[in-house]
Amino acid sequence: MALEVFWGSGSGPAWRVLLALAVKQVDYESHLLSFSKGEHKTPEMLALSPRGKVPVLRDGAYVLCESLAILTYLDRKYPDPPLFGETPEQAGDIVRAVMEHECYGVSAISAFSRPLLFGKLDAQRDQVLLAIDGAKNELDRLEAALASRPFLVTPTLSAADIFVYPLVKSFERALGKPGADTIDHGLGPLPAVFPRLAAWCARIEALPGYDATYPPHWRETA
Ligand SMILES: N[C@@H](CCC(=O)N[C@@H](CS)C(=O)NCC(=O)O)C(=O)O
Known part of the structure; x- marks a missing residue:
């Protein structure tokens, strides 16, 4: 029975699962x-995801939600190429980076991006302005890691x-949303301010199978 993935367009956690499957070149039934x-x-x-969240993976009778859990499962089931490194040290460093992103990066960068992405800049302009330094700090850390x-x-x-990739793409999308150019944020355009991050995005986008993972509604609306 084919692996099944339940996902939503634009969901970063769901995008992670689609990317992992693309990298491992594993076929799946898309929902x-x-x-x-x-x-x-x-x-x-x-019944599959009691919190009502995506992504959800179903592999026969086995059902799993939470993107980190799903990537861990896929990596054990399809070890090539490995997503959690080749050595204990690499595995430790990768999970550290994942958890730093989940614990600090997501909230800091989303505080800037989400009001723009959801057309709430007018109501939440103060929040966006307050979020600039925190978002810059997290993006600087990523840029430095790619040195x-x-x-x-x-x-x-x-x-x-x-x-990390889906959040960086959401951030980049937010920079193009109406009103973003009325903020003196100094965070974009991505290739000018964070050139290593932009080149890293391009490397990921060159992966075979990448196109099928791209959020469908992002193709329809800027
Ligand atoms: N920690 C979860 C987060 C999942 C999550 O928040 N999914 C969002 C989409 S980005 C969702 O399904 N939201 C729907 C809702 O809460 O109604 C993971 O990594 O899988």
Whole structure:
């Protein structure tokens, strides 16, 4: 039975799972759910994911939610190429980077991006202004990590890159949203301010299978 993935367009955690499957070149049955229609909250979906969140992976009788758990499962089941490094030290460093991103990076960068992405700049301009320094600090850390290697932690792509990439793309998308140019944020354009991050994005986007992971509604609306 084919692996099944339940996901939503634009969800960073769901994008991670699609990227991991692309990197490992594993086929799967795609279930793209509409957030606006509440398709992720149906009784059938809540039975798979009690918090009503995507992504969800179903592999026969086995069901798993939480993107880190799903990447861990996929890496054990399809070890090539490894997403958690080749050595104990690399595994430790990759999970550290993943957890730093989850614990600090996501909140700091999203505080800047989300009001722009959801058209709430007018109501939340103060929040966006207050978020600039924190977002810059996290993006600077990523930029610095790429000074000595092409990927964030290891010489080849790892779970750390897969975790961080969707948020960087959401941030870049936010910079292009209406009103973003009325803020003196100094955070973009990405290639000018964070050139290593922009080159790292391009490396990920060159991966075979990348195009199929791109959020469909992002192709329709800028
Ligand atoms: N920690 C979870 C986060 C999952 C998550 O927050 N998913 C969001 C989309 S980005 C969701 O399903 N939201 C729908 C809702 O809460 O109604 C993971 O890494 O998988």
